[in-house]
Every structure is written in structure tokens, then in C-alpha cells.
Amino acid sequence: MSFPWAKHYAPTNPFMKWMDERLPVPRLVYNAVGAGYPVPRNLNYFWNFGVLAGAALGIQIITGIVLAMHYAANGGVAFDSVEHIMRDVNAGWFLRYAHANGASMFFIVVYLHIFRGLYYGSYKAPREMVWLLGVTIFLLMMATAFMGYVLPWGQMSFWGAQVITGFFSAIPGVGETIRVWLLGGFAPDDAALNRFFSLHYLLPFVIAAVIILHIWALHIPGSNNPTGVEVKGEQDTVPFHPYYTAKDGFGLGIFLLVFAGLLFFYPNYLGHPDNYIPANPLSTPAHIVPEWYFWPFYAILRAFTADFILPAKLWGVLAMFGSILLLFFLPWLDSSPVRSNNYRPKARIAFWILVLDVLVLGYCGGSPADPAYVIASQIASIYYFAHFLIILPMISRSERPLPLPNSITEAVLANHGGTSPAQTALA
Amino acid sequence: MVRFIAMLVGIAFAGVLAIALFGSVTGVITDPPPATAEHEFHLHPRELDLASNGPFGKFDMRQVQRGMQVYKEVCSACHSLRLVSFRDIKDMGYSDAQVKVFAASYDNIPSINPDTGEVATRKGVPSDRFPSPFANEVAARAANNNALPPDLSLMTKARHDGPAYIYSLLTGYRNQPAELLKKFPDAKTPPGLHYNPYFANLNIAMTPPLTADGQVTYTDGTKSTVDQMAKDVAAFLSWTAEPRLQARHTAGFAAMLFLAIFCFLAYGAYQNVWRNVKH
Numbered sequence: 001m002s003f004p005w006a007k008h009y010a011p012t013n014p015f016m017k018w019m020d021e022r023l024p025v026p027r028l029v030y031n032a033v034g035a036g037y038p039v040p041r042n043l044n045y046f047w048n049f050g051v052l053a054g055a056a057l058g059i060q061i062i063t064g065i066v067l068a069m070h071y072a073a074n075g076g077v078a079f080d081s082v083e084h085i086m087r088d089v090n091a092g093w094f095l096r097y098a099h100a101n102g103a104s105m106f107f108i109v110v111y112l113h114i115f116r117g118l119y120y121g122s123y124k125a126p127r128e129m130v131w132l133l134g135v136t137i138f139l140l141m142m143a144t145a146f147m148g149y150v151l152p153w154g155q156m157s158f159w160g161a162q163v164i165t166g167f168f169s170a171i172p173g174v175g176e177t178i179r180v181w182l183l184g185g186f187a188p189d190d191a192a193l194n195r196f197f198s199l200h201y202l203l204p205f206v207i208a209a210v211i212i213l214h215i216w217a218l219h220i221p222g223s224n225n226p227t228g229v230e231v232k233g234e235q236d237t238v239p240f241h242p243y244y245t246a247k248d249g250f251g252l253g254i255f256l257l258v259f260a261g262l263l264f265f266y267p268n269y270l271g272h273p274d275n276y277i278p279a280n281p282l283s284t285p286a287h288i289v290p291e292w293y294f295w296p297f298y299a300i301l302r303a304f305t306a307d308f309i310l311p312a313k314l315w316g317v318l319a320m321f322g323s324i325l326l327l328f329f330l331p332w333l334d335s336s337p338v339r340s341n342n343y344r345p346k347a348r349i350a351f352w353i354l355v356l357d358v359l360v361l362g363y364c365g366g367s368p369a370d371p372a373y374v375i376a377s378q379i380a381s382i383y384y385f386a387h388f389l390i391i392l393p394m395i396s397r398s399e400r401p402l403p404l405p406n407s408i409t410e411a412v413l414a415n416h417g418g419t420s421p422a423q424t425a426l427a
Numbered sequence: 428m429v430r431f432i433a434m435l436v437g438i439a440f441a442g443v444l445a446i447a448l449f450g451s452v453t454g455v456i457t458d459p460p461p462a463t464a465e466h467e468f469h470l471h472p473r474e475l476d477l478a479s480n481g482p483f484g485k486f487d488m489r490q491v492q493r494g495m496q497v498y499k500e501v502c503s504a505c506h507s508l509r510l511v512s513f514r515d516i517k518d519m520g521y522s523d524a525q526v527k528v529f530a531a532s533y534d535n536i537p538s539i540n541p542d543t544g545e546v547a548t549r550k551g552v553p554s555d556r557f558p559s560p561f562a563n564e565v566a567a568r569a570a571n572n573n574a575l576p577p578d579l580s581l582m583t584k585a586r587h588d589g590p591a592y593i594y595s596l597l598t599g600y601r602n603q604p605a606e607l608l609k610k611f612p613d614a615k616t617p618p619g620l621h622y623n624p625y626f627a628n629l630n631i632a633m634t635p636p637l638t639a640d641g642q643v644t645y646t647d648g649t650k651s652t653v654d655q656m657a658k659d660v661a662a663f664l665s666w667t668a669e670p671r672l673q674a675r676h677t678a679g680f681a682a683m684l685f686l687a688i689f690c691f692l693a694y695g696a697y698q699n700v701w702r703n704v705k706h
Contacts, residue, residue: 093674097675249697276668277585382444
């Protein structure tokens with residue numbers, strides 16, 4: 001599961017030897033994140049985000065479990081139980097704001113982690129399973145976040161649930177039956193709220209299990225690196241501990257600094273004021289929008305305004321799910337043997353257009369459905385699908401990549417100072 | 428094979444989007460969205476400089492106390508404050524005895540006659556919540572021309588730019604401008620409603636609550652102009668929505684300081700670990 005030159009776990013302490021013979025957990029840790037796991041020496045800060053995502057999940061689970069001790073999942077009391085947490089529970093305000101802003105931090109970190117994967121070709125052979133498991137984690141995160149947002153039972157909670165569960169009715173024939181079955185009623189109500197609470201508590205542990213598989217799948221070939229050139233020898237790597245434990249420790253500090261800034265000083269900045277109004281099924285908010293991390297997909301959903309064989313609503317739903325599901329096929333859509341966009345000039349341009357495109361989609365998703373925003377969403381959605389399904393496959397076939405370095409060490413010695421995308425983007 | 432199907436799917440989505448785009452563009456050109464009175468005449472809240480604003484904000488408890496007096500004497504006739512307990516006002520600087528007296532000044536806390544079991548009222552104790560002026564929603568609507576005065580506990584968090592919005596709304600009542608009636612003759616304020624450009628759809632059911640200077644006599648001697656009362660009640664409602672704001676800011680300052688030092692040390696450790704390794 002590692003490189004031949006990896007250090008071996010050799011306990012000297014008698015207790016540790018006793019443990020190693022009976023339940024080799026210390027050995028597992030040593031081989032996974034300790035001195036026994038060699039990692040390319042040239043990783044840049046974009047490689048910090050995986051560990052930060054794990055930390056964010058840990059924060060969410062801990063704050064979530066404690067919140068669940070005080071929260072009540074019943075329509076009549078849910079909103080008030082959250083306010084009880086905010087006002088009366090010791091440090092309840094901290095738990096609630098940590099959990100709400102922690103979800104945003106989790107998505108920020110995961111989006112940066114995904115875009116690192118897209119830029120450096122981390123999804124390519126032999127790491128396809130790492131990528132597939134990662135997209136699965138992303139889908140589970142979205143489900144968890146959606147259900148979590150419903151729990152405070154504010155206006156946006158209720159109406160967001162109404163809109164999202166309404167998607168199922170777009171399925172021809174059985175759609176409405178499925179929708180009512182999932183909700184446990186004709187509209188979001190106590191049945192839906194209770195089951196969302198149950199699943200919201202469950203899914204993070206499913207995510208944790210998939211993360212274990214994700215890291216296991218990664219540790220078979222080892223980490224990718226900014227050059228995309230595979231590890232050739234011992235000089236290309238450093239042991240994970242202490243080199244990347246130190247770097248990740250610093251990264252964690254920055255992450256917590258940003259998190260604390262949000263939590264303590266702008267805790268409601270990323271939220272929507274309407275969710276401080278108790279849910280009212282008889283009063284529709286002027287603008288129903290999900291949380292910011294769903295905005296690009298919401299924009300894609302609302303971009304489909306024309307019927308064509310299928311009704312527009314169904315196109316929108318298919319496209320919204322399709323926009324994530326197509327990521328599963330990325331390793332096979334992009335056939336270039338060159339991994340890193342540092343050496344793929346055309347793919348690099350397409351990548352940055354994609355980044356701009358997703359930001360535009362995000363902005364449109366959070367805005368009202370005025371014609372200007374709808375038109376922008378339509379243009380941006382065209383590029384999004386074209387990028388993954390048409391442009392990237394075509395580029396990967398016809399492109400002339402730049403010459404790759406012979407090894408990681410060669411790249412490090414030649415280009416001392418790192419090989420960050422910003423540097424090569426200017427080159 | 429995968430790429431062939433992907434190409435088809437991409438063309439399908441892009442194609443349907445192109446059709447939709449064509450429809451949207453022609454729609455905007457041939458049938459542009461009409462201008463609305465709300466869009467043109469709605470005003471964003473005026474700036475309000477409260478002591479609790481900003482990352483180092485702290486409540487000006489004098490102002491919050493004045494705001495509570497305004498709430499009690501003006502707003503509580505129609506608006507409930509059901510998430511705030513009497514004991515919470517201790518944070519404003521009142522003593523336990525003062526809180527008891529304040530709670531006992533309310534004699535309309537819903538309860539049950541202990542002998543007959545009939546619905547009754549009793550005097551307040553510190554653990555009670557502020558009582559609602561109406562028994563239920565039906566009663567509230569019946570007394571207010573079918574409009575429901577919302578609970579105010581979270582109002583500054585439930586509206587964009589909450590405190591500034593409250594202040595602007597309360598001081599924003601005015602006559603409907605003539606140019607609005609000229610441009611949008613159908614948008615005349617209906618009878619029973621009042622024109623207020625800070626309200627989302629310009630016409631609010633609430634009658635102007637702060638009508639004259641001196642409506643409330645402040646116990647600390649501050650001049651109670653309409654502007655001052657509006658500011659004070661906005662400060663009070665900021666407190667009801669975020670009672671833990673001060674503790675949060677203090678904890679935040681400590682957390683940021685700690686983390687900044689931690690980052691500094693962690694960076695030093697990182698540089699030290701990597702000092703002999705080219706990367």
C-alpha cells in the first residue's frame with residue numbers, strides 16, 4: 001500500500017509492542033498519516049483542503065451531536081427549540097453559529113478541494129476510485145446540508161423543502177406518488193421534519209465511512225502532485241509526518257481563523273433573514289433561495305425555461321442532477337495522459353473559464369429570477385455542460401501538451417519556489 | 428462510448444438551453460418586464476449607527492432600556508415579544524429586585540384558576556415570557572383590520588439590515604409622492620394602509636406608531652423625539668434578537684488572538700520542519 005522506501009512501524013515501547021500484536025491501530029495510523037506514508041515533496045497549499053474537509057466534518061459532527069441534545073424536531077416547537085438553544089443553553093449560541101457556519105466552511109473547503117482535483121487531473125488513472133468516492137461524498141454532503149437547513153423550520157427551511165421535494169413530482173407518472181411518499185404527507189410537515197432530522201443525524205456517519213474508503217483508495221497509488229508526474233524514487237517524497245502534519249497544522253490554523261471570523265463577528269452574513277421568520281405554509285416568501293453553496297445548481301435548474309419534448313421543469317431537474325452526475329464520468333471524458341493543467345495550455349484556459357462560469361452561476365442562483373439573471377444563467381449553463389461534455393473531451397484528444405519534467409525532483413530543482421497554477425498561468 | 432453519449436447529452440442540454448435563451452432574449456425585447464412602483468420607489472434603509480454595530484460592538488444598555496420603555500408603552504399594544512423572558516432584562520443592568528418588580532407589573536400572564544380550572548390571568552414572575560397582547564392570531568387579526576402584527580423578538584435578524592430597517596420604517600411614513608401617482612395611477616395606497624417607502628411593497632398596514640415628540644417620557648431625561656425613540660427601539664430590538672452579542676464579540680476577540688498566535692507558531696514549526704528540504 002506504499003512505496004518500497006517507506007519507513008516501517010517498529011515500536012520499541014513494550015506496551016506499544018503488546019498493542020501492535022493484538023490490535024494494530026497505531027500501525028495503521030503510522031502507515032496512513034505517519035512516517036510510514038511517503039508523499040510527494042512538491043505539494044502546494046491546494047493539497048491542504050482534504051484534511052481541512054475532514055476537520056470540518058469533525059466539527060459538524062461534534063457541534064451537531066450536542067445541538068441534537070437540545071433540539072426538538074416537531075413543527076410546533078422546532079423554531080422555538082433553536083431559539084432556546086440560542087438564548088438559554090450555555091454556549092448554545094456558539095454551538096448553533098458554529099454548526100451553521102461550519103457547514104459553509106465545509107463547502108468552501110470541499111469546493112476548493114474539488115477544483116484542485118479538476119486542475120491537477122487528480123481524477124485520472126490510477127485514482128479514478130478516489131474521484132468517484134469523492135463525488136459520492138459531495139452528493140451525501142448536499143443531501144445532509146439540505147436536510148439540516150430544514151430543521152430550524154423557518155420560512156426558508158419550509159419553502160426550500162417545498163421546492164426541492166417538488167422536483168420529484170417532475171418525474172413523469174410516478175413522480176407525485178414518490179414525492180408524497182418521501183415527504184410522508186402532501187407538503188413538508190411534521191412527518192418530513194422528523195425523518196429529515198433522523199437522516200441528517202445518520203448521513204454524516206455514512207460520509208465518514210465513505211471518507212475512509214476515499215483515503216484508502218488514495219493511499220494505494222499515493223498522492224498526486226502539481227506536476228502530475230508520478231513518484232519515481234525516494235528523493236521525490238517526504239514522509240507525511242512531520243512534513244505534512246506541520247503544513248496541515250498551519251493550514252488548520254488559517255481555516256480556524258477564517259471560521260472564527262465568520263462565527264463570532266458575521267454569523268448571519270451567509271444566511272438568509274427569512275429563516276428567522278417561523279415557517280408559514282400560507283405565506284410564500286418573495287424570493288425562495290437555498291443556501292449559497294447550492295446557488296450554481298439552483299441557477300442551472302432555473303435556466304431551463306422552455307419546453308422541448310419534455311416539460312421545462314423536468315429538463316431543469318435533470319440538468320441540475322446531471323451537472324453533478326457528469327462528474328462521475330470525468331476520468332473517461334478527459335483522455336489526456338497528461339494530468340496537470342500546468343502542462344496543458346488549452347485545458348488550463350478552459351479550466352479558468354469554468355471557474356468564472358461557476359461564479360457567474362452562483363451569483364445568478366442567489367438572485368431573483370429576473371430576465372437578466374435568467375439569460376446569464378442560460379449562457380453560463382450552456383458553457384458548464386459544454387465544458388465537461390464537449391470541450392474537455394475534444395481538447396484532450398487534440399491538445400499539444402507542454403513537455404513534462406522527468407521527475408518531481410527535477411521539477412523542484414529547476415523551478416525552485418513551487419509549481420503553483422498562478423505562476424504557470426502567467427508563463 | 429462514454430464520450431459519444433456524453434457528447435449527445437451535452438448537445439441535448441446545450442440545445443434546450445439555447446432554445447430557452449432564445450425565448451428569454453426575444454421575451455425581454457418584445458415584452459420587457461414592466462416597471463413597478465415597488466422597484467422604483469422602494470428605499471433601502473438609512474444608515475443607523477448603533478453602539479452594537481461592527482465587530483467590536485457593545486450594547487449601549489441605557490439606549491436599550493429606553494428602547495424597552497418605548498416597546499412597553501407604544502409597541503406592546505399590538506406586538507408580542509414571546510421569545511424574551513423577564514429575567515433576560517437583567518442583562519440590561521437591572522438588579523434582581525428590579526426584575527421582580529418589572530415582572531410583577533404585568534398582570535395579564537395567561538394561567539389557570541387553581542380552584543376552578545378556568546382560564547385566568549396572573550401577575551408575572553421573572554421566569555415568564557413577555558405576554559402577547561392578543562390571545563391568538565384570530566384575535567390579533569380581528570383587532571387590526573385582518574393584518575397580523577408580527578412578533579418582534581427576532582425582527583432585526585428577520586429583515587435585511589435589521590436595525591437600520593426598523594429605524595427607517597418607523598421614521599419613514601410620508602404622503603405618497605405625486606410622481607408615483609402620475610407614473611403608476613393604479614398604485615394609489617389603498618384605504619386602511621399607509622405609504623412607507625421602506626416597506627417592501629410600499630404600503631404598510633401599521634398606523635404610524637411614533638407620531639409626536641414626547642410620546643414617551645424617558646426616565647433618564649433624554650429628549651424623546653420621534654427620531655430618538657425610533658433609534659432606541661431599534662437598539663432594543665437588536666438586543667432582543669441577539670442578547671449574547673457582547674459575549675460573542677468578547678469570545679471572538681479572544682479566539683482570533685489565540686488563533687493568530689497559533690498560526691504564527693504553526694507557520695514557524697512548518698518552516699522549521701521543511702528548512703532543509705527543497706520543495
